[in-house]
Amino acid sequence: MTAEKVIKVKKLNKTFGKFIAVNNISFDVKKGEIFGFLGANGAGKTTAIKMLTGILSSTSGEATVAGYDINKQRNKLKENIGYMSQKFSLYEDLTLKENIRFYGGIYGLSNKQIKQKTNEVLERLNLQKIENTLISEIPLGWKQKIAFSVAIIHNPKIVFLDEPTSGVDPITRRQFWNLIYQATQDGITVFVTTHYMDEAEYCDRISMMVEGNIKAIGSVEQLLVKYKSKNMDEVFIKLARNNENI
Amino acid sequence: MRKILFIIQKEFKQIFRNKAMKPILFVMPFVQLAVLSYTADFTVKNINLFVQDMDNSVLSKELISKIAAFNNFNLKEISNSYKKGFYKIQQNNIDVIVSIPQNFSKNLQTNKKTEVAIIADAINGTKAGVSINYLQNIILDFTKEQASKKGFTNIKQGVNIIKRNWFNPLLNYKLFMVPGILVLLVTMIALFLSGMNIVREKEIGTIEQLNVTPIKKYQFIIGKLLPFLILGIFEFSIGLIIAVLWFKVPILGSITLIYLFTIVYLILILGIGMLISTITNTQQQALFLAWFFSVIFILMSGLFTPIESMPVWAQNITLFNPIRYYVEVIRLIMLKGSSFSSISNNFIIISFAAIFVNLLAVFNYQKTV
Ligand SMILES: Nc1ncnc2c1ncn2[C@@H]1O[C@H](COP(=O)(O)OP(=O)(O)OP(=O)(O)O)[C@@H](O)[C@H]1O
Ligand SMILES: [Mg+2]
Numbered sequence: 001m002t003a004e005k006v007i008k009v010k011k012l013n014k015t016f017g018k019f020i021a022v023n024n025i026s027f028d029v030k031k032g033e034i035f036g037f038l039g040a041n042g043a044g045k046t047t048a049i050k051m052l053t054g055i056l057s058s059t060s061g062e063a064t065v066a067g068y069d070i071n072k073q074r075n076k077l078k079e080n081i082g083y084m085s086q087k088f089s090l091y092e093d094l095t096l097k098e099n100i101r102f103y104g105g106i107y108g109l110s111n112k113q114i115k116q117k118t119n120e121v122l123e124r125l126n127l128q129k130i131e132n133t134l135i136s137e138i139p140l141g142w143k144q145k146i147a148f149s150v151a152i153i154h155n156p157k158i159v160f161l162d163e164p165t166s167g168v169d170p171i172t173r174r175q176f177w178n179l180i181y182q183a184t185q186d187g188i189t190v191f192v193t194t195h196y197m198d199e200a201e202y203c204d205r206i207s208m209m210v211e212g213n214i215k216a217i218g219s220v221e222q223l224l225v226k227y228k229s230k231n232m233d234e235v236f237i238k239l240a241r242n243n244e245n246i
Numbered sequence: 247m248r249k250i251l252f253i254i255q256k257e258f259k260q261i262f263r264n265k266a267m268k269p270i271l272f273v274m275p276f277v278q279l280a281v282l283s284y285t286a287d288f289t290v291k292n293i294n295l296f297v298q299d300m301d302n303s304v305l306s307k308e309l310i311s312k313i314a315a316f317n318n319f320n321l322k323e324i325s326n327s328y329k330k331g332f333y334k335i336q337q338n339n340i341d342v343i344v345s346i347p348q349n350f351s352k353n354l355q356t357n358k359k360t361e362v363a364i365i366a367d368a369i370n371g372t373k374a375g376v377s378i379n380y381l382q383n384i385i386l387d388f389t390k391e392q393a394s395k396k397g398f399t400n401i402k403q404g405v406n407i408i409k410r411n412w413f414n415p416l417l418n419y420k421l422f423m424v425p426g427i428l429v430l431l432v433t434m435i436a437l438f439l440s441g442m443n444i445v446r447e448k449e450i451g452t453i454e455q456l457n458v459t460p461i462k463k464y465q466f467i468i469g470k471l472l473p474f475l476i477l478g479i480f481e482f483s484i485g486l487i488i489a490v491l492w493f494k495v496p497i498l499g500s501i502t503l504i505y506l507f508t509i510v511y512l513i514l515i516l517g518i519g520m521l522i523s524t525i526t527n528t529q530q531q532a533l534f535l536a537w538f539f540s541v542i543f544i545l546m547s548g549l550f551t552p553i554e555s556m557p558v559w560a561q562n563i564t565l566f567n568p569i570r571y572y573v574e575v576i577r578l579i580m581l582k583g584s585s586f587s588s589i590s591n592n593f594i595i596i597s598f599a600a601i602f603v604n605l606l607a608v609f610n611y612q613k614t615v
Contacts (some may be wrong), residue, residue: 057614072612073461083458093263094256094460105252106459209363 002173005166006189007052007159011082012169014047014163021047023212024061029158029205034184036203037193038232040240043209045193047084049160051226052191055232066157079107082151082188084160086166090147096127099135100150107154121149124182141172152188159183161192165199197232206232208239215239247467249461251467257443257599263472271477277432279485282427283493289377290318296331296340297324299323303351309362309388313344342366342377354392394441425492425576426549428485433441433569434540435480436512440519441536443470445610447524457613467608478512479505498583504576510597511572517603518568524610543569571596 007029014022022044029035039045050056054074063070068077088175090099097118105112120129125145135143144164152159161180165173177199180190192203200206200220207217216223216239220232227235261267295313299306314321322340325331337347345363353360364381366374432444447453456466486504489495497504518539526532546549546560547569553561564570571592586593 039299052460055614075462078458078460081458083455085454085458087454089452089455090451091260093255093260098259102252103455103459104258106249106456106461108249108460109437134608215350241257 005034006027006031007063007065007066007191009052009063010061011061012032012048012063013053014044014049014056015059020212022051025209025212025214027207027214027217029189031189032184032187033190033204034180034202036200036206037046037209038189038195038197038200038206038236039193039209040195040236042211045209046162047208049083049162049191049193053081054078054133079154080157082154082156083098083163084147084151084159084164086145086162090135090143090150093134095132096122096138096146097131100153103150104153109154111209117153118144121146121153124179125149137189141168141176144168144172145176145179148176148183152183155186156188158189161190163166163193163195165194165196173199200232208236210240250465250469250472252280253466254473257370257470257473257514261439261477271435271481272593273445275435275481275485276488278431279424279427279488280492281486282384282430283424290373290380292379293319293373293380294339295319296334296343296349297321298326298328298331298343299324300326300348301346301350302326305351305354305392306346309346309385312388313381313384316380318380326580329407331365335365338367341370341373342381344381354389356398357393372423420493421581422577423549424489424495425549425580426573428482429569429572430544430547430549431485432478432482432508432512433515433572436474436483436515437519437522437540438533438536439477440471440474440516441522441532442519442529443474444520444523445529445532448527451528463608463611463613467611468605471513471520471604474505474516474519475509475512478516479508482508482512495580499579499585503586504579507572507575507579507593508598510593510600511568513602514568514596514600517600517607520607521603521610524607524612543567546570547573549573568599570595 009028011024012022012026012027013020013024025048034123037045037048047056051058052063052070052073053078054065054070054077057071065077066080068074068080068240070077090128091102094102098154099117100121101114104117109117118131121193122131125142126140130138139145148159151161168176168245180192180202184190192199194200203220205217205219206223208223209216209219216226216235218226223232223235224230228236229238261271297310310321310324315318323330323334328343328345331340331343331345335343343363343365345365346544347361347363350360350362353356359432362385366378368374444453447456486497490497500524519536522532522539523533526535546553546564546567547555548564549569553570555566556564575589575592578589
C-alpha cells in the first residue's frame with residue numbers, strides 16, 4: 001500500500017457558541033485504507049464528517065480531502081467523495097431503481113452508465129426482484145446496503161460512512177462490511193464512524209474520539225499493546241476514564 | 247442541464263405518488279373556484295321597501311310601480327307617514343325607505359329640481375349600498391323617460407340624486423370575480439407547494455445527501471421550481487376553461503398575453519415559496535409563513551375590498567402585493583381586452599420582482615451551514 005495521504009487534517013476545530021464539538025483534531029488517512037472513526041454518542045464524529053464533506057464550515061484549522069481544500073474547493077471535493085449520512089438518505093417515496101437513477105443523474109452519469117450501475121448494484125445485493133419496490137417498503141438492513149451502494153454510485157475516491165450499521169442485526173452488519181471490503185478493492189478509501197467497538201477489528205486503522213478530542217490513533221494491534229488491553233472496549237474505557245481524570 | 251431534468255423527474259414522481267396531492271391538485275381548486283365564485287356574488291335580493299308618497303300623483307304612482315316591478319325589491323307598504331317607515335326600520339321589517347316629496351309631479355313636469363330621498367338601514371352596509379344604487383338607477387331611468395316625453399333635453403333639472411359611489415347593479419359579479427378567484431387559486435397552490443418542498447427534504451434529511459453532491463445551487467432551485475411552474479400553468483388552464491365554459495367569462499384580450507403574464511407571475515410566487523423554504527427548518531414553520539403571506543396578499547389584493555377605499559398607507563402596501571398586479575392584469579385582459587401596452591407597467595414590476603426573489607432564494611439556499 002502506497003503512503004499517499006488522501007485525507008489530511010490539521011488542527012480542525014468546530015465550536016457551537018461556547019461548546020467545543022471538535023477540538024483541534026489532526027490526523028491523516030492513507031489511500032485505500034479503511035479508517036475507523038470511533039467514539040461514543042456526542043463525541044463529535046458527525047460534526048467532523050460534515051466538515052470533511054464540505055457541508056459544515058469549520059471554525060478553524062485546515063484539511064484537504066482527495067487533494068481539495070474543504071473550505072475553498074468544495075465543488076471539486078464533492079465530485080470526488082461519497083457520503084452516507086447518519087440520517088436516512090434515500091427517498092422513501094421512490095423505488096430502489098429510481099433512487100439509483102436520481103443520484104446517478106445528479107452525479108452526472110450518462111444514461112448508459114446509470115443502467116450499467118443499476119444492474120451492477122442489483123446483482124451485487126441480489127435485489128433484482130424488488131427493483132421496483134418503494135424504499136419505504138424495504139427492511140432497514142437492506143436499505144442501508146442500498147444507501148451505501150448509492151453513496152459510491154459515481155466511483156468516488158473516498159466514501160464517508162456515518163454509523164452505517166447502527167440499528168442493524170449482526171448478520172446484516174457482517175454483509176455490510178463485506179460490501180465495504182469490495183469497495184476498497186475497487187480502490188475506494190473508506191472513512192467510517194461507529195460506536196460498535198467490535199467493528200474496529202474490521203478497520204486498518206482507527207482513531208478514538210472522546211468529547212471532541214482524538215485520544216488515540218493507530219491499528220487495533222498497536223492500540224491493544226499500547227493500552228495493555230484485551231479488546232477495544234477496554235481501550236475505550238481506559239481512554240474515557242483518562243479523560244475524566246483531566 | 248441534464249441534472250435539472252433528473253430533479254424535475256424526481257419531483258414529479260414524488261408529487262404524484264403523494265396520496266393527498268391528487269385531491270389538492272385536481273379537486274380542491276375547482277371546488278374553490280365554483281363555491282367562491284357563487285358566494286362572492288354581491289347581488290342583493292329581497293330588499294324590503296317602504297315608500298312614503300307625499301305627492302300621491304299619477305307620476306309618483308308610476309315611479310312606485312316601476313320600483314316595485316324590480317325583482318329584488320319587496321314593496322311592503324306605501325304610506326304618507328315617515329315616522330311609520332322609520333319605526334319599521336327599527337323593527338327590522340324594512341330595509342329602505344323611499345320618500346317622494348310633495349310637488350314631485352309638478353316639479354318634474356315643469357322641469358324644476360326635485361329630490362327623492364332614499365333612507366337605508368346601514369347595519370348591513372353592503373345591502374344598504376347596493377339597494378341605494380338599484381334605486382338610483384331606477385329613478386334616473388324614470389326621470390329620463392319623463393324628460394324625453396316632455397321633450398326636455400336638460401335632464402339635470404329632473405330628479406336630483408346625489409351619487410356617492412360608482413356602482414353598477416346590472417354588472418354580472420361573476421364576470422368580475424371569477425378571474426380574480428382564478429388568480430387566488432393559482433397563487434395558493436403555487437405558494438404552498440413550493441414553500442413546503444425544500445423544507446420537507448430538510449425534515450427528512452435527504453437535503454444533506456443532496457448538499458454533498460456537486461449540484462449547483464441554481465440547478466437545484468430551477469429543478470425544484472419548474473415542476474411547480476408546469477403544475478401551476480396546468481391548474482390555471484383548467485380554471486380558465488371552467489371560467490369560460492361554465493361561468494361564461496369572455497376573453498376579450500390575447501390568450502398568449504394572459505399566459506405570458508401568468509408564467510412570470512408564477513415564477514415570482516414560486517420564488518417566494520422557495521425563499522420561505524430556505525429560511526425555515528420545519529414544514530410547520532413554512533406553513534405558517536406561507537399562510538401569513540397569502541392572507542395578507544389576498545386581503546390586500548383589491549379583490550374583496552377595492553384598493554381605492556383603503557387608507558393611503560394600506561394602498562402603499564398593496565404596491566408590494568403580487569396578487570394585486572395579477573388580478574388587475576387578468577381582469578384587464580379578459581374583460582376589457584387590454585393589450586400589452588396597458589399592462590406593461592405591471593409586467594415590468596412583476597418580472598423584476600420575480601428575478602429578484604429567485605436570486606435571493608438561490609443565494610439564501612445554503613449548501614454549507
Ligand atoms: N448544530 C449544532 N448546534 C449545537 N450543538 C451541536 C450541533 N451539532 C452538534 N452539536 C453538538 O455537538 C456534539 C457532537 O455532536 P455529533 O453529532 O458530532 O456527535 P456524534 O459523535 O456524531 O454522536 P452520535 O454517535 O450520537 O451520532 C453533541 O454534543 C451535539 O449536541
Ligand atoms: Mg453522529
